[in-house]
Amino acid sequence: MSTTAPAVPVADIEDHEALDEDYVLTAGFVEKVVDAADDSDGLRLRSLLEDLHPADVADLMGFLTAEHRAVVVLWLPPELLAETLPELDDGIREEVxxxxxxxxxxxALQELDSDDAAxxxxxxxxxxxxxxxxxxxAPERAxxxxSLQYAEDSAGRLMQREVMAAPLFWTVGDTIDHxxxxxxxxxxxxxxxxxVDPLNRPVGGIPISGLLRAARSVKLSDLMEPVNEIAxxxxxxxxxxxxxKYHLISAPVVDAGGRLVGQITVDDIVNIIQEENREDILRLAGVSDESRGAGVFGVVRSRIPWLIVNLGTALFASSVIGQFANELEALVYLAILMPVVASIxxxxxxxxxxxxxxxxASRExxxxxxxxxxxxxxxxxxxxxxVVATLLAGVAWVWFREPLLSLTIGLAVVIxxxxxxxxxxxIPLALDRLDRDPAVASPVFxxxxxxxxxxxxxxxxxxIILL
Structure with a gap:
């Protein structure tokens, strides 16, 4: 993933009041952008946006309506537009x-590395x-x-095809000159x-820092270290x-024949880790990835299936309560304490x-x-x-002055x-063994x-105890 981006001069930030001390766009700056978009003042928009980091421009797009985004995007310089597109939420990016x-x-795509462009x-x-x-x-198109020939969410789709490779017989001087x-x-x-060897298969790697510290006459074969190849x-x-696991900064990607076809760098991995963690958090709640640009019906479709499943499990739990109607009728205070046991x-x-x-997820x-x-x-x-049963039993005794009730609810909590x-x-272990995502279905069950x-x-x- 490319990291080239317009710098963010402190003077410009202070002039525009774009970011607060927490690096969040200020309401005043967003309002200025909205006003300029309403007036179709392209020069004002370019002045406001040209010094922003692409990540901040992408964040700004999330605060704007679709109509304002349509105006703003037309006034972004090609290089800034290129760096902003990979930073946008998926739904907003499709609209833009x-x-x-x-x-x-x-x-704009020609300004990006191949992985971001793809x-x-x-x-x-x-x-x-x-x-x-x-x-x-032709070269950028190819x-x-x-990249698009590889499966989605695979290393081939994630990698950038631009890579620095050197033959085994080169020296440090040859490499630096190249x-x-x-x-x-x-x-x-x-x-x-x-x-790489004559068949373009990686046989080792050399950190840039190691290369620059070595004498020009040293052979690469004497400096190289083993690398973690990724299919x-x-x-x-x-x-x-x-x-x-291996604390990598970058890694070579190889095809089925072991030939070097690209590399993956740590900045891409940070995005992947954040994406996977976000998905896990959302799935634990039974929802899909809902960005700021998600529509109402899309959000409904992602949430309603598990709510329906939860309705079925809740009705089953209610049917269990129905089997003890006589006990509830005889001892009304059971209904008061019953939700406490389920909640804990x-x-x-x-x-x-x-x-x-x-x-x-972390293989632990x-x-x-x-x-x-x-x-x-x-x-x-x-x-x-x-511990909780002892506390709750004490509360039940103070509340109802029924020792047997305290014993009953204490045992129920322990169970x-x-x-x-x-x-x-x-349940997560079983779902994982069945090749099902444990984060999605586990909470309901x-x-x-x-x-x-x-x-x-x-x-x-x-x-048994009270009646």
Missing amino acids: LERVPNATLAE AVVEDLEDDQREKVLAAMP AIEN VRAQGEDLPELFFDIYV ADTDQEEVAYIFE GGNAGTQALTVAVRSL LTSANAVRILSREVTVGLFNGV NLLAASLAGTL VTWITDTIGFFSFLGLAG
Whole structure:
């Protein structure tokens, strides 16, 4: 991912009052942009925006209406437009792309590395994509088309094809001279030089810092270190895991034949980690990725299915309560305390579930340590259950002066927190084994189990102990 961007001179920020001390766009600056867009004052818009960082321009687009965005995007300089497009939320980017003339877009894409350009082109409609690609020079067009041949969310789609490679027999001096002579054809940003054999297969890598410290006569073969090759069809989540585990800054990407086809740099991985974490957080709540540009019906479609599933599980839990109608009629205070048991169980289940899903995503929870983790969570559930049960039993005794009721609700809480710990750990593990995303379905089923076990244990014990 390219990091070249217009600098943000302090004087300009202060003049425009664009950012506050937390690097957030100020309401006053957004209002200035809106006023200029309403007046179709292109020169004023360009003056306001030309010194902003692309990330801030993308943030600004999220605060504007579609009508204002349509005006603003036409006055962005091509280079700034190019750097802004990859930063936009997906929904907003698709809308913006519809407004940009094909020739302007083709010019802007040439300013991007191949990975960012491919990400933008991917969002174009088929007819617009053909026209934009046709307006680009052959080398840039070929690079984008080759990137789009790889599966979405794969290393091949994530990588940039621009890479610095050197043959095994070169010296440090040869390499430095090549970099200086071919600077415009090299990646905008690179951290390592990959040493390749005659078949263009990477056999090692050399950090730029190591290259610059070595004498010109030193051979690359004497400096190179082993590299972590990444297959082009590797899933981007797996790529992020490799980068995190081995503390990589960049890594070569190879095709099925082991030939060097590109590189992935750490700035791309930061985006992937943020994206995966955002998806996990949203999925834990049963929703999809909803950006500021998401429409009402799209949001409804993403949320309603799991609400319907939750309705079914809630009705099942209610049917359990219905089996104890006589107990509730005889002891009205059971209805008062019943939600407490379910609520505490639900919170405990969410705690265990969050830890399990995060551990699965980071590979900290595997079949090798599943029994130990499960044992830990059950022990935690037992201790927490005893502590909370003691407190709740004391409150019930002060409230109702019924010792047996205190005993009943205390036992029910211990049982439900044990069930919550088991469900919060076992359900994500089971879904992961079935190749299902544990972050999506787990919350509904954990809530179902804690509600059902909570109601059944409390009312069942009440029927045995109190009646």
